[in-house]
Amino acid sequence: MAENGNKPYKAHVLVLPFPAQGHINPMLQFCKRLASKGLKTTFVNTLFISSNTQPSASSLISTATISDGYDSCGFAGAGDPGSYLAQFRSVGSETLSDLIKKLDGQGLRVDGLVYDPFLPWALDVAREFGLVGAAFFTQSCAVNNVYYHVRKGILKLPFEEEAILVPGLPPLKRSETPSFVGDYGSYPAFCDMLVNQFSNIDKADWVLFNTFYDLEEEVALIGSGSAVPDLVGYSTTAWLHQGGPAHQWCLSDQADPSDLSRPEGSCLLVEIERT
Numbered sequence: 001m002a003e004n005g006n007k008p009y010k011a012h013v014l015v016l017p018f019p020a021q022g023h024i025n026p027m028l029q030f031c032k033r034l035a036s037k038g039l040k041t042t043f044v045n046t047l048f049i050s051s052n053t054q055p056s057a058s059s060l061i062s063t064a065t066i067s068d069g070y071d072s073c074g075f076a077g078a079g080d081p082g083s084y085l086a087q088f089r090s091v092g093s094e095t096l097s098d099l100i101k102k103l104d105g106q107g108l109r110v111d112g113l114v115y116d117p118f119l120p121w122a123l124d125v126a127r128e129f130g131l132v133g134a135a136f137f138t139q140s141c142a143v144n145n146v147y148y149h150v151r152k153g154i155l156k157l158p159f160e161e162e163a164i165l166v167p168g169l170p171p172l173k174r175s176e177t178p179s180f181v182g183d184y185g186s187y188p189a190f191c192d193m194l195v196n197q198f199s200n201i202d203k204a205d206w207v208l209f210n211t212f213y214d215l216e217e218e219v220a221l222i223g224s225g226s227a228v229p230d231l232v233g234y235s236t237t238a239w240l241h242q243g244g245p246a247h248q249w250c251l252s253d254q255a256d257p258s259d260l261s262r263p264e265g266s267c268l269l270v271e272i273e274r275t
Contacts, residue, residue, distance in 0.1 A: 010040040011111045012103075015136075016096070018118035019046045019068060019075070023138045026210045027116065030136065035060035040108075044099065046092075048074035064103075066095040081189035089121050096125050114208070117197035123204055134206035137197070141209050141216040142169055143178055144197070150181055151198045158184035 013034055017027040028043060035041045042062040045053075050065045052074075069087035070077045078084030100110050112132035115122035126133040137144050146166055149155045155166065159182065163171040174182050180191040201207065 010038060012040040012042070012108060013112045013114060014042050014044055014064075014100075014110055015114045016044045016066075016116060016119065016122055017136075017138070018116040019049045023116050023118065024049070026138045027114070027136055030114070030208075030210075031061050034114075042103070042108075042110075044096075046074070047071040064099055066099055067091050081187065081193075085189060085193055088119070092119065093121050093125055096122060097128065100125070100129050100131075112205075117201065118193055120196060120199050120201075123200055127203065132205045133203070134208055135197075135201060135204045136208045136210070138210050141211050144209070145169060146177055146181060147194050148198055151195045155181075157181060 013031075015027055015031040015034075017023040024045070031041045031043045040062075041060070042064050044064050044066055046068045047065045048068065048071055050063070051071075068074070068084070069091035070084065075081075075084050078087065103110055110129070110131060112134065113122060113126040114134045114136050115126070117135045117137055123133045123135070145168055146155065146164075149166055150157060155164070159174050159177070162173075164174060164177055165171055176182075178194070180187055180194055184191070
């Protein structure tokens with residue numbers, strides 16, 4: 001850690017989930033884990049979610065809010081998913097920028113942003129401020145593997161084949177694929193959001209997955225060979241890409257918890273015990 005006067009400097013990371021329970025919970029646990037390793041962390045919710053939840057007392061993390069444009073009613077007040085997502089992108093980008101500026105003015109400079117890829121515009125904001133950007137996928141590698149190949153045009157929608165063939169996965173029936181693509185046209189706004197998680201993923205510094213490596217080893221290795229940045233799986237034990245530059249980095253003296261740098265082009269899967 002770099003020295004700042006007599007106090008060691010702690011890297012400051014914002015963690016921004018999509019405002020839904022299945023996204024908030026895993027990213028909150030990850031936020032706590034980062035804090036336990038010596039980083040300063042701030043967990044960011046929407047104003048509506050924050051006003052309707054009772055946060056547990058924690059001395060490890062700070063909390064902050066941004067607006068999704070529906071502060072009094074949340075998603076329910078938007079009328080339809082497309083309107084909500086468009087408004088969240090517009091208002092969320094502005095208020096996230098305001099939050100970063102506000103924290104900087106309080107002497108709490110932000111160094112990195114861990115964001116939910118449901119909100120790819122968050123990475124654009126991070127880039128505007130020169131922050132390290134890490135995408136945190138809360139769904140399994142297998143599910144995201146399907147969405148990724150739809151995005152790349154390798155899987156064509158609607159599915160017409162009897163067997164859906166996806167690298168790293170066994171042949172799938174249409175009913176075994178995620179419903180947003182398997183039942184194409186049923187939820188067009190959500191389908192677009194899920195596929196567009198990868199719209200700017202190549203610009204992220206890190207890519208993290210909420211997964212168990214032993215259950216998804218083959219699909220995780222498929223992902224590590226694709227044109228995306230470092231991959232990190234977050235679960236219960238530690239696994240490193242043996243012999244790779246990230247592995248050598250972690251074994252070296254550079255592996256400080258506050259060091260947000262990493263070797264270019266490296267692959268790192270780290271599964272961390274949740275507490």
